[in-house]
Amino acid sequence: MSYFSYQNGVLYAEHVSLAEIARRFGTPTYIYSKAALLDNFAAYDNACKKHNRDSNSALVCYSVKSNSNLAVLNLLGKQGSGFDIVSGGELLRVLAAGGDPHKVIFSGVGKTREEMRLALSHDILCFNVESIPELQRLNEVAKELGKRAPVSLRVNPNVDAKTHPYISTGLKENKFGVAYEDALPTYRTAASLPHIDVAGIDCHIGSQLLDDAPLLEALDKVIELIDRLAAENIVIHHLDIGGGIGITYADEQPVAVGDYLSRLFAKVDAWRAAKYQGAPIKVLFEPGRSIVGNAGILLTEVQYLKHGESKNFAVVDAAMNDLMRPAMYEAWHGVQAVVQHPASSQIYDVVGPVCESGDWLARSRELAIEPGDLLAIMSAGAYGMTMASNYNTRGRAEEVMVDGDRVYSIRKREAAADLFALESIPQFKE
Numbered sequence: 202m203s204y205f206s207y208q209n210g211v212l213y214a215e216h217v218s219l220a221e222i223a224r225r226f227g228t229p230t231y232i233y234s235k236a237a238l239l240d241n242f243a244a245y246d247n248a249c250k251k252h253n254r255d256s257n258s259a260l261v262c263y264s265v266k267s268n269s270n271l272a273v274l275n276l277l278g279k280q281g282s283g284f285d286i287v288s289g290g291e292l293l294r295v296l297a298a299g300g301d302p303h304k305v306i307f308s309g310v311g312k313t314r315e316e317m318r319l320a321l322s323h324d325i326l327c328f329n330v331e332s333i334p335e336l337q338r339l340n341e342v343a344k345e346l347g348k349r350a351p352v353s354l355r356v357n358p359n360v361d362a363k364t365h366p367y368i369s370t371g372l373k374e375n376k377f378g379v380a381y382e383d384a385l386p387t388y389r390t391a392a393s394l395p396h397i398d399v400a401g402i403d404c405h406i407g408s409q410l411l412d413d414a415p416l417l418e419a420l421d422k423v424i425e426l427i428d429r430l431a432a433e434n435i436v437i438h439h440l441d442i443g444g445g446i447g448i449t450y451a452d453e454q455p456v457a458v459g460d461y462l463s464r465l466f467a468k469v470d471a472w473r474a475a476k477y478q479g480a481p482i483k484v485l486f487e488p489g490r491s492i493v494g495n496a497g498i499l500l501t502e503v504q505y506l507k508h509g510e511s512k513n514f515a516v517v518d519a520a521m522n523d524l525m526r527p528a529m530y531e532a533w534h535g536v537q538a539v540v541q542h543p544a545s546s547q548i549y550d551v552v553g554p555v556c557e558s559g560d561w562l563a564r565s566r567e568l569a570i571e572p573g574d575l576l577a578i579m580s581a582g583a584y585g586m587t588m589a590s591n592y593n594t595r596g597r598a599e600e601v602m603v604d605g606d607r608v609y610s611i612r613k614r615e616a617a618a619d620l621f622a623l624e625s626i627p628q629f630k631e
């Protein structure tokens with residue numbers, strides 16, 4: 202199903218015209234489709250059910266960093282989703298959205314004591330620990346609270362995810378996880394610490410993966426480790442394979458979530474049957490982009506058309522502070538005119554008002570546009586609003602959710618003037 206499509210020459214989100222959204226909510230505005238979010242989550246959920254997994258034997262822990270809007274978290278939580286967090290702030294957002302802390306896993310290389318306390322006090326499902334010093338710190342903090350911390354080690358399987366180097370995380374040179382060779386001794390340390398409970402094993406090899414072969418290769422390596430740990434009586438109760446499945450930005454053809462999960466569960470089931478008399482192991486997933494990426498777009502208005510010496514620029518009212526991906530990774534996002542009209546087309550770079558040459562959203566696109574026209578920046582639901590900043594003292598975009606023929610604001614626009622009002626003005630003495 203297409204959640205964003207043209208009807209009589211106007212681009213719609215589900216059954217609401219983007220022109221109407223701009224009129225009601227202004228621009229720039231992130232627009233999310235509720236149906237897309239539900240369908241994308243269901244792709245995981247249905248594949249788990251198809252392979253006879255219930256919530257005790259499989260759990261989707263949506264990766265909050267990809268889109269942490271409270272309405273999005275609330276919607277997914279109501280579908281039974283757990284959450285993968287990387288900060289105390291993300292835990293507070295999950296709680297504010299009504300998410301279940303017992304379904305929260307905490308990833309990240311730099312957890313502070315305060316964040317550990319917060320997570321322990323809410324009895325989260327598991328800490329994905331990334332180093333021995335972190336393990337020791339967690340043991341101390343759990344001791345202070347009179348608790349035991351459930352732990353997975355994030356193992357770095359040294360598998361090439363074949364994605365952009367900035368979003369590849371499972372190689373030796375990446376800062377993430379414990380080296381594969383060090384995993385056994387690190388588990389021995391974990392098992393010896395009085396306030397640590399070894400619960401699982403975790404890996405996450407990168408993002409925007411189009412093929413599941415590297416994920417299945419990582420799974421093989423994780424399985425091998427679990428067997429070696431079992432030989433030492435260190436029992437692993439869950440296996441977390443991370444997130445990483447990609448989406449279509451241009452013409453990429455990512456593996457279907459259902460196919461990937463089928464192959465993964467087939468491997469897991471065959472292994473458990475061969476080595477553990479069929480005793481199941483719980484499988485966790487940490488998807489972000491594949492749930493929200495194509496469920497969102499960024500709506501912006503053309504302010505000026507500027508014809509430079511060698512290029513034409515469409516200056517719009519969204520910028521790198523709203524959508525950082527093009528500036529940061531030279532990421533490609535589709536750009537569609539909301540109203541198709543007969544103006545003659547030209548090749549434009551779509552740029553924002555921020556004072557950086559890197560402030561572009563799209564390059565060399567053929568567009569038939571005039572000042573005042575609306576453009577939709579496609580596939581912007583993941584790592585869009587969550588990576589936004591107030592650079593250039595710009596306010597933040599509005600966010601709305603479309604549900605059939607209804608649309609509602611899910612975050613009040615923050616104008617630059619609001620930012621100013623938040624700060625007290627310092628008094629300088631002569």
Ligand SMILES: Cc1ncc(COP(=O)(O)O)c(C=O)c1O
Binds near residue numbers: 446489490
């Ligand atoms: C630890 C961890 N889990 C899950 C994710 C979500 O990844 P994706 O959005 O590619 O599914 C990320 C981001 O890459 C991550 O770093």
Ligand SMILES: N[C@@H](CCCC[NH3+])C(=O)O
Binds near residue numbers: 368370584
């Ligand atoms: N922010 C990245 C993905 C990072 C994944 C986090 N480990 C993107 O926009 O593609």
